[in-house]
Every structure is written in C-alpha cells, then in structure tokens.
Amino acid sequence: MAAELHVELVAADRNVWSGEATLVVARTTSGDIGVMPGHQPLLGVLESGPVTIRTSEGGTVVAAVHGGFISFADNKLSLLAEIAELADEIDVQRAERALESAKSEEDAGAERRADVRLRAATGQ
Amino acid sequence: MGAQLRVYKRRIRAVTATKKITKAMEMIAASRIVKAQRKVAASMPYATELTRAVTAVATGSTTKHPLTTEAEAPARAAIVLITSDRGLAGGYSSNAIKAADRLTERLRGEGKEVDTYIVGRKGVAYYGFRERKVAESWTGFTDSPSYADAKNVAAPLIEAIQTETAEGGVDELHIVFTEFVSMMTQNPVDDRMLPLSLEKVQEESSTKGEILPLFDFEPSAEDVLDALLPRYVESRIYNALLQSAASEHAARRRAMKSATDNAGDLVKSLSRLANAARQAEITQEISEIVGGASAMADASAGSDK
Numbered sequence: 001m002a003a004e005l006h007v008e009l010v011a012a013d014r015n016v017w018s019g020e021a022t023l024v025v026a027r028t029t030s031g032d033i034g035v036m037p038g039h040q041p042l043l044g045v046l047e048s049g050p051v052t053i054r055t056s057e058g059g060t061v062v063a064a065v066h067g068g069f070i071s072f073a074d075n076k077l078s079l080l081a082e083i084a085e086l087a088d089e090i091d092v093q094r095a096e097r098a099l100e101s102a103k104s105e106e107d108a109g110a111e112r113r114a115d116v117r118l119r120a121a122t123g124q
Numbered sequence: 125m126g127a128q129l130r131v132y133k134r135r136i137r138a139v140t141a142t143k144k145i146t147k148a149m150e151m152i153a154a155s156r157i158v159k160a161q162r163k164v165a166a167s168m169p170y171a172t173e174l175t176r177a178v179t180a181v182a183t184g185s186t187t188k189h190p191l192t193t194e195a196e197a198p199a200r201a202a203i204v205l206i207t208s209d210r211g212l213a214g215g216y217s218s219n220a221i222k223a224a225d226r227l228t229e230r231l232r233g234e235g236k237e238v239d240t241y242i243v244g245r246k247g248v249a250y251y252g253f254r255e256r257k258v259a260e261s262w263t264g265f266t267d268s269p270s271y272a273d274a275k276n277v278a279a280p281l282i283e284a285i286q287t288e289t290a291e292g293g294v295d296e297l298h299i300v301f302t303e304f305v306s307m308m309t310q311n312p313v314d315d316r317m318l319p320l321s322l323e324k325v326q327e328e329s330s331t332k333g334e335i336l337p338l339f340d341f342e343p344s345a346e347d348v349l350d351a352l353l354p355r356y357v358e359s360r361i362y363n364a365l366l367q368s369a370a371s372e373h374a375a376r377r378r379a380m381k382s383a384t385d386n387a388g389d390l391v392k393s394l395s396r397l398a399n400a401a402r403q404a405e406i407t408q409e410i411s412e413i414v415g416g417a418s419a420m421a422d423a424s425a426g427s428d429k
Binding site: 008010011012013014033040041042068069070073078080082083 | 163166167169170173174176177180181270271274275338339340341342343347348351352355358359362
C-alpha cells in the first residue's frame, strides 16, 4: 500500500472534505506546491486557486479555495480557507454569470474568485 | 354579569393571549439554539486549526511581529462589544454591556484611551442614549451571523491595530461577548485578542503539552504571520458572534419560559378571583331573592289580618 497522508479541507463555517490522500497540490503565494506523505513540516499561505487532492482510492478531488493556509505536520495536512468549495458543488452557470458581472463591473477580486471557481469546476 | 366579574374575565383573556405569544417565542428560540449550537460546532475545526497554526509560527520562529509583542506603553485600546438586535432576552444585552463598562473602566484606569465598536442594535441604543462615542457599529445579523459579517466587523479593527497609535491606531484589541456554557448558563466574558499572549493561545488550543514540529514557512515566517493574524482575528470574532447568537437564543428562551410561567400563574389567580366574584354575585342574588320573598310573605301575612 502506498503511503498516505490525512487531509482536512476546512472552511470557516464547515468541514468541506476530509480523507486519505497520496498527493495534494495547492497554490501558495510563491508558486504551486505538491505535498506527498512524509513531507517536511510546512506552513504556507495559499493564493486563491484550485486545490487538487489525489485520494488513496485513485480518485481526484478538486476544490476552489479562497484566502487560506496549508499546514502539514505528522502526516496530517490541513487546508484552511475562508471559502472552499468542491468542484462538484460549484454551479458552472452561476460562476460564469458571476464572472461576466465581475468583468463588467471591473471588480478584480470578484473576477478572480469567479475565475478560480470556474477553473476548478471545469478542470482546466 | 357584575362589573367586577367582567373586568376579571377581560384580564384573563388578555393574559392568555400574551401567554400564547410568549409560548410561541419560547419555542422558536429553543429551535434556534440548536441551530446556533450546530453552527458553533461547525466553525470549530477552522478555529482550532488556525490557533494551532498561529501557535506554531509564534513558537517555532523567532519572528518579532507587532501583533504578538506588547507595546511598551499602550495608549489606546479598542473594545468590540457584541449585543443583540432585539430585546425580550432577559438580561442578555445589559449583562454584556455591563461587562464592557467594567472593562472600559479598567482600561481607563490603566491610562488607556478606549475606542468602542458595537455589534447589535441594543448596544448601539444604549450608547446612543448616553451620548457616548462609538467608533463603529453594525446591526442586523446577530440572530445568525455569517463569516462575511465577521469579516466586516474585523476589517476596521485590523486596520486600526496596524496603524501607528499616534495616527489614531490602537495597541490592544479586546472583545466582549457572551459565552455559551450550556442551555441554562451564559456568561459575559471579556478577552484580549491582540497582542497575542502565547500562553493563552496554547491553553485554548488542544495542543497543550504537544511539541510542535519545526515548520518550513512558505514564503517566510513573517509573511505567514502577516497573513495568519487577520484571519485569526476574523475567526475569533466569528466564533464570538456565533456563541453570542446561541447565548441570545438561550437567554430569550429562558426569559420567555418564565414569562409563560408567570402568565400561567396570573391566569390561575385571576380565575380564582373571578370565581370568588361570581360566587359572591350568586350569593347576593340569592339573599336578595330570599329577602324579597320573605318581605312579600310578611306583607301579605299582615294584610290578611
């Protein structure tokens, strides 16, 4: 059996996802980072962006994460985010509409959020 | 029907109507406590993880951050007071306000200026009536606060603590809210959020005694702390708002329960009085009839002679 790490994806108001994984890829302020079991203890600041979790069953969980942290110690990885949504929870049409309206209102923050959401949902 | 009896009947009707209303409010509050408690529980993982991370950075690095070191001569402090939007919750709001007053008094005694930030219409009304200065206030979400509300409240506070004291910033950040202990007990508490005292953070988190590993910071310890502390403040405020909401519903449930009980007692004693009045009326009628009949009998007996 391949080594595993325990992942907790936690949003401010709920526990979004937790389970075993073999690889987690997240975007920190200094670039994408991949964490595998046995990684050195790590604490980093996350950018708004998609997080990819390769589960130990071979599946992939993608989530859009806004404003958060990644911390890894003792083979336990926590992803903290103010807002976190799993890809299959995201309503693509709504995200598209949000992107349109953010673009027309030139709201950079909202545009970025909608963009991240869309990318996580469509897997690009 | 006698006048006395009519008055009692009317009062019984009025009290019964009031009792129905308070009973309904009690049940609504009771159902909301459960919801609010669930929200508190749902916010716990984030809060504990965040506290863990803050402890890790603060203990695992030698970084000196303005938000974790105490100012040498703190001159200004900010207080966030969390009250309710609506009344009929017993002493809930006034207890929180009293706690804030005590804290203000104490801080003034230590020679600090105090800026007050208020959440909830009751607190705003209290300060407005006494013409006290309020730095900023928020209303309309104390029933079921969302994380976005906590962010709104936190934003000016974080800004204030990051500005220099000479330019209108503050050195300390305190929060006054009502801690939800159980359905029957809610305590108003005051707490210093910033500057962070590490012993307290460790006490709160479950990491007591556990030795935290040496973390690799990405990009750097300072940057991580910079990003962590505002989130920490937001999360603390969010937790305080949620606990206060749960406490508010619990206090309201209790207040409404005793109001319902009192109304029940009142209806009972009024019914007793009404019964006594009715009985007195009947007794009077009977004695009048008897008296009338004997008078008639006496009169006819007299004429016969």
